[in-house]
Amino acid sequence: MSIFASVTMAPGDPILGLTETYNADPRKEKVNLGVGIYVDEQGKVPVLDAVRQVEQALARDDQPRSYLPIDGLPAYNRATQNLLFGAGAAILEAGRVATAQTIGGSGALRVGADLLKKVLGDQAKLAISNPSWGNHHVVFRTAGFQLIDYRYYDDASHGLDFAGMLEDLGKLEPGTVVLLHACCHNPTGVDLDAAQWAQVVALLKDRGLLPFVDMAYQGFDRNSTDDALAIRLLADSGIPAFVVANSYSKSFSLYGERVGALSFVGADRDEAARLLSNIKTTIRANYSSPATHGGKLVAGVLDSAELRALWEQELGGMRGRIHTMRAAFVDKLAALGAPDFGFINRQAGMFSYSGLSKAQVDRLREEFAIYALSSGRICVAALNTGNIDYVTRAVAAVCR
Ligand SMILES: Cc1ncc(COP(=O)(O)O)c(C=O)c1O
Incomplete structure (x- = not known):
């Protein structure tokens, strides 16, 4: 008998668990609005140029790993x-x-x-x-x-x-x-x-x-x-x-x-x-x-003054893309005759409490392969010009 026999299964992390389900979903049109990571227009985690420059300089020196x-x-x-x-x-x-x-x-x-x-x-x-x-x-x-x-x-x-x-x-x-x-x-x-x-x-x-x-x-x-x-x-x-x-x-x-x-x-x-x-x-x-x-x-x-300025610029790029996606989300939903989502433009950062109910979030996942948290939290940074029409049409459909 193992001394660990009495150890019960601990609850999984709800956000990481959602990503596991998303990864296993075979539907091609799937979109993960659940994660807390900024991804770029191509859906990739960016490598900032300012960071890359330091990385390359570090690689050129012999860096002791003390x-x-x-x-x-x-x-x-x-x-x-x-x-x-x-x-x-x-x-x-x-x-x-x-x-x-x-x-x-x-x-x-x-x-x-x-x-x-x-x-x-x-x-x-x-x-x-x-x-x-x-x-x-x-x-x-x-x-x-x-x-x-x-x-x-x-x-x-x-x-x-x-x-x-x-x-x-x-x-x-x-x-x-x-x-x-x-x-x-x-x-x-x-x-x-x-x-x-x-x-x-x-x-x-x-x-x-x-x-x-x-x-x-x-x-x-x-x-x-x-x-x-x-x-x-x-x-x-x-x-x-x-x-x-x-x-x-x-x-x-x-x-x-x-x-x-x-x-x-x-x-x-x-x-x-x-x-x-x-x-x-x-x-x-x-x-x-x-x-x-x-x-x-x-x-x-x-x-480095130069790299710091470059970083601020690249940070501005990420921020700008998020603002653009917020505005597009709101405008497209309005054009589809959905209830008013204007508050999304007043919220800040990567996340929005979208106001979608658990039942609506479930429908988004089941019918459209769009993953959000059951609280209605969406990661706006996961939207891009390639998926926003699909996402907003689906959101409008579950709001009907
Ligand atoms: C509010 C808040 N605090 C802290 C953290 C932790 O950040 P890190 O990934 O650097 O541990 C996060 C990450 O998602 C966060 O959202």
């Missing part, structure tokens, strides 16, 4: 801080930010959650938008947090329930961690505007809450600076402590290289130094140190 420091490449961490807060930001000059390279944005969330649990102990509570990215719940619950939903998405308007959000945040106990999506909210595509961010930041400060910002899509809505607005507002707010997890998976199209970073902001330089030492012990206990290659690619691009 371990990185526990907190990663210093050049990567510096470049990350500049990208998040703006080069020369007062918070950086004051030495208040402790940043470590992590295994993707997911690694940043996990290390951040573990360290916060250590600091907050049994009282660790996380307030999380309803809905949020599924892995947020998994990571923070596994780290030992109690989760509290705050209102976010309004079904009726397909937009933000801002009054509900403020009311729920206003009831949280001081010291509660509040998870916020910096931009391109996953799964809804619904973001706060600048005035709403200012109000939320003021409330977080008043109530003594601990902001934890997750930025996985920097540059997918506006540009890398404007999409960091929430972080810049927090930096200037006088809030003494907050946390940022960021990812380069999407913005550099480096999904499998696992490039992310965790930044803890403390009240002063001394606090930041103590935080960094604890980030390092947390990483050491998890995976010891991050991976070299992706870190060198990102640092190589961000450290």
Whole structure:
């Protein structure tokens, strides 16, 4: 009898499970709107030219494959801080930010959650938008947090329930961690505007809450600076402590290289130094140190003025294509006499809560080989000029 005989099957990941079903579907016209990956007009994950140039330069040198420091490449961490807060930001000059390279944005969330649990102990509570990215719940619950939903998405308007959000945040106990999506909210595509961010930041400060910002899509809505607005507002707010997890998976199209970073902001330089030492012990206990290659690619691009400009341009290309596909989706559905989908143009980033019901999503899959999440979330980046007519005709058909 094996000692593992009592182990039961764990539930599969709903998003990855959908992709497995999609891959096995023999229908030629199939479209996968379920995944969270940016693909180009040809349906391929792009290799950015800025990244390729660094990669080629790295290949020309003999690159020793030693371990990185526990907190990663210093050049990567510096470049990350500049990208998040703006080069020369007062918070950086004051030495208040402790940043470590992590295994993707997911690694940043996990290390951040573990360290916060250590600091907050049994009282660790996380307030999380309803809905949020599924892995947020998994990571923070596994780290030992109690989760509290705050209102976010309004079904009726397909937009933000801002009054509900403020009311729920206003009831949280001081010291509660509040998870916020910096931009391109996953799964809804619904973001706060600048005035709403200012109000939320003021409330977080008043109530003594601990902001934890997750930025996985920097540059997918506006540009890398404007999409960091929430972080810049927090930096200037006088809030003494907050946390940022960021990812380069999407913005550099480096999904499998696992490039992310965790930044803890403390009240002063001394606090930041103590935080960094604890980030390092947390990483050491998890995976010891991050991976070299992706870190060198990102640092190589961000450290060169020329490649940085090229990257911004290529990021703009991805963003522009998403905006074009949103507009085409809305226009084509209107031309087909479908109910109004205009709200899709007001949502941001790769994802949209399309408002399609589970029954409509099931019909799309069964009758048209179009795959979306049962929540109605679609990845707009999976649309292209070759499939948009087919997809919009199918959506119009299931809305009839
Ligand atoms: C909201 C959000 N946070 C974090 C991540 C994690 O990113 P990474 O792939 O770098 O781990 C994702 C990825 O889909 C995401 O959507």
